[in-house]
Amino acid sequence: xxxxxxxxxxxxxxxxxxxxxxxxxxxxxxxxxxxxxxxxxxxxxxxxxxxxxxxxxxxxxxxxxxxxxxxxxxxxxxxxxxxxxxxxxxxxxxxxxxxxxxxxxxxxxxxxxxxxxxxxxxxxxxxxxxxxxxxxxxxxxxxxxxxxxxxxxxxxxxxxxxxxxxxxxxxxxxxxxxxxxxxxxxxxxxxxxxxxxxxxxxxxxxxxxxxxxxxxxxxxxxxxxxxxxxxxxxxxxxxxxxxxxxxxxxxxxxxxxxxxxxxxxxxxxxxxxxxxxxxxxxxxxxxxxxxxxxxxxxxxxxx
Numbered sequence: 001x002x003x004x005x006x007x008x009x010x011x012x013x014x015x016x017x018x019x020x021x022x023x024x025x026x027x028x029x030x031x032x033x034x035x036x037x038x039x040x041x042x043x044x045x046x047x048x049x050x051x052x053x054x055x056x057x058x059x060x061x062x063x064x065x066x067x068x069x070x071x072x073x074x075x076x077x078x079x080x081x082x083x084x085x086x087x088x089x090x091x092x093x094x095x096x097x098x099x100x101x102x103x104x105x106x107x108x109x110x111x112x113x114x115x116x117x118x119x120x121x122x123x124x125x126x127x128x129x130x131x132x133x134x135x136x137x138x139x140x141x142x143x144x145x146x147x148x149x150x151x152x153x154x155x156x157x158x159x160x161x162x163x164x165x166x167x168x169x170x171x172x173x174x175x176x177x178x179x180x181x182x183x184x185x186x187x188x189x190x191x192x193x194x195x196x197x198x199x200x201x202x203x204x205x206x207x208x209x210x211x212x213x214x215x216x217x218x219x220x221x222x223x224x225x226x227x228x229x230x231x232x233x234x235x236x237x238x239x240x241x242x243x244x245x246x247x248x249x250x251x252x253x254x255x256x257x258x259x260x261x262x263x264x265x266x267x268x269x270x271x272x273x274x275x276x277x278x279x280x281x282x283x284x285x286x287x288x289x290x291x292x293x294x295x296x297x298x299x300x301x302x303x
Contacts, residue, residue, distance in 0.1 A: 066100035070127040072109075072137035073097075085176050085208035086143045090114045094125045094137075101130030117143050117175060144176040148204040150183045150214025158219045159190040160226035161293055162233065167216060169202060176207040183214060191230060191289055193220045195296055222293045222300075224252035230293070234286045235277070244273055244290075255301050263301040267294050 075093045080086055094109040106127040114121060119142060126136040150171045159165055165188055171181035181204035199217040206212075228245040235241040247270040254262035271294050278287035 066098070066129060066131035066133070068098075068100070069133040069135035070096050070098040070103055070106075070129045072125050072127055072135055074123070074125065074137055074139040076139060076141065080142070081207075081209055083176070083179070083207040084142060086141065087145050087208040087210050088143075090141050090143060092123055092139060092141065096125065096127035098127075098129040104128050104130050104132075114141055114143060117145055119175060142176070142208075144173075144206060144208035144210060146173075146175060147210040147212035148173040148178060148181070148206045149212055150181070150202050150204055152186075152214065152216035155216055155218055158221060159193075161189075161191040161195075161220060161222045162226040162229035163190045164188070165190050165193065165218065165220075167218070169214075169216070171202070171204040171212075171214075173204070173206040173210075176210075179205045179207050179209075181205075186216065190220050191293065195220050195222060195293075222296050224248045224255075224297065227290070227293050227297065231290060234283075234290065235281045237281050240273075240277060240281045244270060247273070251297070251301075260301050264298055267298045267301075270294050 073095045075095070077091045077093070078086065078088065090113070092112045092114070094111075096103050096106050096109055106125065108123065108125040109127070112123055120140050121142075122138055122140045124136055124138045126134060128134040148171055150169065152167050152169050154167045156163075156165075165186060167186040169183035169185050171178055171183040181202065183202035183204060186200055197217055197219050199215055201213065201215045203211060203213045225248075228248045231244050231248070232241045235244070247266055251263045251266040251270070254260075254266060271291050274282065274287050274290045274294070278284060282290070
């Protein structure tokens with residue numbers, strides 16, 4: 001602690017003890033006129049006093065002590081998305097500040113541009129201020145520039161109407177992982193799909209906001225034999241099933257001879273018999289399927 005001796009106009013320090021001053025040490029005499037003098041406190045107290053001379057007695061003011069470490073800020077551009085990922089190059093700039101004693105030294109504060117994909121690269125900046133206090137700050141950057149992939153497996157490309165379609169869809173992203181995907185398996189009896197080319201599309205997005213897409217195509221065809229097999233799958237009564245299959249075989253033979261009118265007549269008889277079996281040997285859903293496919297055979301024969 002310090003005090004001005006009113007008798008001498010000198011600074012004196014004291015520590016509290018048994019009396020008001022248990023130890024004293026005087027500092028340089030006061031000087032008249034305005035000015036500033038620097039006085040060091042006795043002992044090991046790490047501070048200084050600035051004496052401001054007013055008249056013959058100085059007014060002492062303490063110089064602020066820096067008791068806080070530097071402040072380090074990392075600026076990442078562009079900012080990461082909501083999932084903490086980037087999908088472009090990333091620039092990291094560092095700022096180290098200490099308004100009291102300033103920055104004496106720093107390391108790792110250079111500008112860095114990250115261009116490679118990474119599951120997590122950590123950068124560290126360290127700074128020391130004029131009072132010898134140090135601080136460090138780190139930032140972790142994750143970059144994924146690759147779009148998700150969508151693959152389809154099990155596609156046989158061409159299916160007759162009596163076959164089963166069973167195509168598996170898989171969406172994958174090896175780095176940041178999937179955020180969502182519309183890819184789904186394509187499965188079911190071939191007759192539920194349109195005759196001709198069928199194409200399915202899907203999309204996916206990863207956690208870094210990269211989007212990918214995929215597609216798969218296959219063809220469904222109807223033949224006399226495949227429609228005969230499907231008819232036997234639908235109808236458990238052998239007599240009726242055999243009658244309908246016999247008509248299809250006759251139409252097939254007529255087409256092989258080039259007799260298109262006979263084909264149309266025989267397929268017409270097939271359609272009439274199927275209609276008659278609706279809600280009997282055939283369900284309400286099955287009969288229209290066989291009729292639709294028989295009509296397609298008639299159209300094919302005429303082309």
